[in-house]
Amino acid sequence: MKGLAIVGGGNICAALLSGLLDGDTPLVDRDQISVVEQLPDRAAYLRERFGVSTPELAEAVRASDTVVLMVKPYHIEDLLPRLAEHLTPDHLVISVIGGVSTARVESDLPKTPVVRAMPNTAASVGQAITAISAGAYAEDTHLDRAESLLRAVGKVVRVPETQLNAITAFSGSGPAFFFYFAEALIDAGVLLGLPRALSEEMVIQTAVGAAAMLRDSGDDPVHLRAAVSSPGGTTITAIRELEKAGVRGAVMAATEAGRDRTNQISEQADRTGR
Ligand SMILES: NC(=O)C1=CN([C@@H]2O[C@H](COP(=O)(O)OP(=O)(O)OC[C@H]3O[C@@H](n4cnc5c(N)ncnc54)[C@H](O)[C@@H]3O)[C@@H](O)[C@H]2O)C=CC1
Ligand SMILES: O=C(O)[C@@H]1CCC=N1
Numbered sequence: 001m002k003g004l005a006i007v008g009g010g011n012i013c014a015a016l017l018s019g020l021l022d023g024d025t026p027l028v029d030r031d032q033i034s035v036v037e038q039l040p041d042r043a044a045y046l047r048e049r050f051g052v053s054t055p056e057l058a059e060a061v062r063a064s065d066t067v068v069l070m071v072k073p074y075h076i077e078d079l080l081p082r083l084a085e086h087l088t089p090d091h092l093v094i095s096v097i098g099g100v101s102t103a104r105v106e107s108d109l110p111k112t113p114v115v116r117a118m119p120n121t122a123a124s125v126g127q128a129i130t131a132i133s134a135g136a137y138a139e140d141t142h143l144d145r146a147e148s149l150l151r152a153v154g155k156v157v158r159v160p161e162t163q164l165n166a167i168t169a170f171s172g173s174g175p176a177f178f179f180y181f182a183e184a185l186i187d188a189g190v191l192l193g194l195p196r197a198l199s200e201e202m203v204i205q206t207a208v209g210a211a212a213m214l215r216d217s218g219d220d221p222v223h224l225r226a227a228v229s230s231p232g233g234t235t236i237t238a239i240r241e242l243e244k245a246g247v248r249g250a251v252m253a254a255t256e257a258g259r260d261r262t263n264q265i266s267e268q269a270d271r272t273g274r
Contacts, residue, residue, distance in 0.1 A: 001032065004149070005064035007057065007079065008071035009037030009046045011121065012096060016070075017050045018124035019153030027152040034060040061086040066145065069095045069105070073265050076100060077272045080108035087112055092138070094146050098168045099265030102135030102161060107273040113138040115146040118164055118172045119153070128154030129171050133161035165266060169258025177254070182207055 006013050013035060020028045033052045037043040043054035061067055061083065071079060076097065087093070093114045095105050102114045114135035119128045130150045134143050147156045159167065182203050189199025213224055229235040242248075 001028075001066060001145075001149070003032045003034065003064035004028065004066050004068065005034050005036065005060035006068045006070055007036045007060070007083070008069065008075070009035045009039075009042050009054070010070065012119065012123075013037075013070045014046070014049075015121040015124040015128075016068075016119070016153060017046070017052065019126050019128070021050050021052075022124075028149075034063060036060045057082060058086050061091070065090050066092050066094065066149065069093065069097055071097060073097055073100050073269050076105070076108075076269065080105065084109050092142050092145055094149070098172060099165060099262040100269045101266060102133065102138075104266075104269050104273045106135055106137065111137050113142040115142055116161060116164060117146060117150060118167050119150060120172055120175050122175055123153035126153055129174075130154060130156045131159045131164060131167045131171070132156060133159055133164055135161075165262040166255075166259050168262045169255050173255075173258055177251070178207070 006016070017033070017035075020026065020033070021030055030051045033050075035043070035046050035052050035054050036057050037046060037054055046052055047054055055063075067083070067087075069076075069079070083093075087109060091112060093105065093109065093112055095102070095114060095116050096119060097105075098118070100116075102116045105114050105116075106112065115132055115138050116135065117130050117132045119130035122128045123130075128150070130153075132143060132146050132150065134140075143158060147158075150156045185203045185206075186196065186199045189202065190196050194202075210224075213219070214221065217224065219227075225235075225239075229239065
């Protein structure tokens with residue numbers, strides 16, 4: 001890689017930078033990374049925290065062959081025409097922008113290879129799952145380039161772009177759903193009379209243990225839950241309450257709502273295209 005330019009230095013950018021640069025053997029040389037961030041205080045934080053440079057757009061694009069877009073969907077109308085002025089035929093654009101299609105990004109750029117990617121914030125600890133799709137001008141070599149970058153911060157799967165709006169609301173948002181459940185369980189421990197710090201410690205380690213079992217045991221969640229649920233015991237008694245409250249249906253409805261919101265963002269973005 002010649003250099004990596006990231007445009008938009010917010011939460012997902014910080015997660016990617018943590019995953020790439022933290023640790024004893026950084027996966028990418030920090031001298032090769034520049035972040036274009038419009039808020040001066042945020043740019044200063046990124047320089048201080050990650051040791052990356054924060055130049056203007058033109059300079060960052062000139063010093064790179066890969067440009068990662070990490071702005072909000074409503075930022076693209078202003079950004080893409082300015083980006084187009086600085087791109088060369090050697091550039092690959094990786095767009096992480098939720099709900100914005102490769103066709104919409106391409107519509108403001110000069111026949112540029114675009115790969116759309118949906119990671120999640122677990123990139124910060126090298127445990128993301130990222131789905132990627134190629135745009136009209138991206139070839140396998142471009143997908144390979146995007147994959148090798150994103151593999152440095154977790155797993156990568158290649159999917160048809162038609163699945164990416166669902167995936168945005170599913171694994172893109174996914175960590176938030178697990179954090180939400182952890183929050184609820186910590187409060188539940190407090191309700192049962194445990195000190196909050198102890199409840200938090202127990203919930204975090206229980207989540208880590210359950211995640212490791214899901215990944216490593218070779219068993220599916222149904223069997224793993226059955227093995228915790230003794231006949232006539234405490235677990236099944238508690239699970240009945242989750243079923244009565246419709247938690248399973250609520251999870252499905254929540255992801256549908258997220259997917260619908262992503263579709264709405266896509267339509268709004270398409271209306272601003274050329
Ligand atoms: N936060 C997450 O977990 C994930 C976010 N995404 C996607 O990543 C994108 C960014 O999300 P967040 O980081 O959460 O948002 P954020 O609001 O934290 O960060 C966006 C940053 O872009 C900057 N920015 C906007 N326009 C700019 C421009 N023209 N030049 C330079 N900087 C500019 C803003 O000042 C802000 O710091 C969104 O499109 C979102 O859908 C994708 C996967 C996961
Ligand atoms: O909430 C959002 O819009 C973004 C997309 C996926 C995760 N965060």
